[in-house]
Amino acid sequence: MYSCQGLRPIPSSTDLHSRERREGREAVVQRALSSLMFGHEPKGWNFTDTPTDRGRRFLQLLDAAAFGTPHPEPARLVDEFELPGRHVDERAGSPDFAVLCSDRMLLIELKAERGSHTPGQCERYLDLARHHYSHHQIDLIYLTPTMPAKDLHALPEGSRYAHLAWPVVLPHIAAAWSRSDHPAERELTALLAEYLPALDQPRNPRMPRPTSVTATSANGTEPDPAPTPASDRAPVADRVLRVAVRVQGDRCQRGVDLPAEDLETLDAVRIQVRDLLRPGPVHEGTRITHVQPWIWRAATSTGKPLTNTGRDTGYEMRLSYYTAPFADIAERAQ
Template identity: 35%
Template sequence: MTIEDPLHLLGRLRLGREEYCQRLLTMLIVGGPYPRWHSRTHPSPQGARFLRSLDELSFGRSDWNGQPLFVDEFELRPRHDDEQGGAPDHAVLWTERLWMIELKTESSSHRRDQLSGYYALASHHHPNLTLDLTYLTPPLTFTPPTEADNRKFAHVTWARVLPLLQDAWGQGTDVERHVLTTLLAALDSIGSSWSDWRAQRVSTRRDEPPAIEVQAMALAEATAKDGRQRAVDHPAADLEELQRLRLTLRQAICASPGQSPLHHVQPWLWNLTTSGGRALTTSGQDTGFELRLSRYQKPVC
């Protein structure tokens, strides 16, 4: 399978600038199609060269011990049902180290507790690993998370990474150079209107479906009545969007009045790797994750 054409991707999914740049960079790193979320792959030789350079830029080192695994949308599950969970955009894994990479193109998408939350969840789920985190953004002022003996943090701007991208893929195949050129153009558009940039390249007219929260709640009500497990077919831009939707839906269900049968419905994230079975939706087939609704005999909230 080959890398998807960037303009086809732009028209196929309604992605923001941040998610679009992430997907283009991921395809370059793996040297192939965009992988399912949280799946382990080996970076291509050019992808490994880029990651090593970014590691050195971030932490002053690139002394890799063996070939690491690369993960797009690295799932950090919630520690309890009323926690959202997290999903750093990228992760690089060794037997002794977890390096998380969070990408931003919009300063407005910075969330105060996001980075410290990644450390907290990663420490919980991977207590024996050294934890490092690179925050790759436009120029941004913020309070960095606290460092500790077993974890490091680096803030890197896109301007410093552009030469690394050129070095890795500037002399690549025609497909790689096309993806790189589109990625650089999207990064160059930071600070301008993303909808205008996108509209100049693809047609954006389509009928707007009902809000996904409304659709999901309707499915939850149907499951509360007949007990049949359902899945929400939502092409989320990233795993954290799906995690937020799960928590929002749980909160709405738990806020239902009195003895509502909705209290027996649990929203949860199906994962192709760990949950077993097959995806029930197109988005689940594409990403390996989907939001499901199951009814239980006892109330879940």
């Protein structure tokens, strides 16, 4: 799991409001809650730490609201929790939070928009968690704006599920932090007291996020040309192929800085790029036969991040040259 040297302070409400235009309302709520529970802003996806006493109190109140009796054991909290796919062609899952105990895992998935509900998402998280943590009780709390309750089509054995709306959760946030001795915690508590009820209202239009792909060679000696204006940018697939041509030619791995809101999105892009490269496409006169994507992880991979995404999150997609043709590798993986 990804950690960092030094801790970021709890962000201000002004900072979180400024992020809304770039990242959306869900990112604001997740970052506010994670910062309150950790007592500092997390850095990177799959970041783990022990919640503060107030953070643990909130988690116990939330647990009790969902399942009746909170788990008594001290726990570790993970922000943007990684649930790997069971094989290379299966997309990973990334619930917003995971609370880890020796015999239980509590997953928490947040939604700030009614329309962002994805059928089957919660079932997939429970299924992946049951696969990777077969000896744990697996529970999931689904937190959303006020909306009809979403039942699951199937619930794995040894699992529980609860759907709570933000108005139910807001008093527990106040109980945990409204009387905090830390001004930054009180500020975020006040922010959420106004922000969460507003999630029942239609959101303001978001500024579109530009689609771009930049690449850096592993030795840092061959940066890509400066990005072209948005109106002239090639599609993402074309830009990925341009990077793959360079990797095919000099056998030097490169990080690809793709816009991804979370780990799950990044892994979905990896699968899309894998499918793009699998048939050996020809680009700029070069057939790409030995290049495939993979996810670099700061916690388990060697070297340093090559992209802004890697530096910020601890994860990035890379393209590497493999001695065996990609088609042979893909066939063996099936």
